[in-house]
Amino acid sequence: MKSKNANQGFTLLEVMLAVAVFAAAASILLMAGSGSLQKVQLLEEKTLAVQVAENYLSELRWTKKKQSGNTEKKITFADREWSVKSTTKKTDNKGILRVEISVERQLSWREDEPYQLATLVAFMEADAS
Numbered sequence: 038m039k040s041k042n043a044n045q046g047f048t049l050l051e052v053m054l055a056v057a058v059f060a061a062a063a064s065i066l067l068m069a070g071s072g073s074l075q076k077v078q079l080l081e082e083k084t085l086a087v088q089v090a091e092n093y094l095s096e097l098r099w100t101k102k103k104q105s106g107n108t109e110k111k112i113t114f115a116d117r118e119w120s121v122k123s124t125t126k127k128t129d130n131k132g133i134l135r136v137e138i139s140v141e142r143q144l145s146w147r148e149d150e151p152y153q154l155a156t157l158v159a160f161m162e163a164d165a166s
Contacts, residue, residue: 075146086140086154089119093138094159097123103134103164117142120151127163134163 047055089112097103105125112119120141128135137158141151 078146079144082142082144082152083154085115085117086119086142087157089114089121089140090138090155090157093121093123093140094136094157094161097125097136098161103161105134128160132163133160135160 092114093110093112103125105127107125108123110121110123112121121138122141123136123138126135135158137156139153139157140155141153143150144152
């Protein structure tokens, strides 16, 4: 026959151990979730940065006077401030210019310096002159 005290519940040690295991598991899940959130935010920033670079390339292609050189410009797109740098160089082909566009932005979780999110290299027709 069983004694009355055999089925009364968990001991204090068992409850404390269960709480510790739950706390450890919850903190691991929380850290994994925040890392995933940052990756999603970075992916969104990179996608928008590519759109900024492509839009800037379109602007350059429509410019009447295309020259070699470096430019730096601030652009507002999707309610964000972007830093766009472009380098235009002559190529061996007289009528073609090489354009390299890089897009940077200060990210909230990277406080040290702007983060380069996209680089686009393209070729375009040079001025006829």
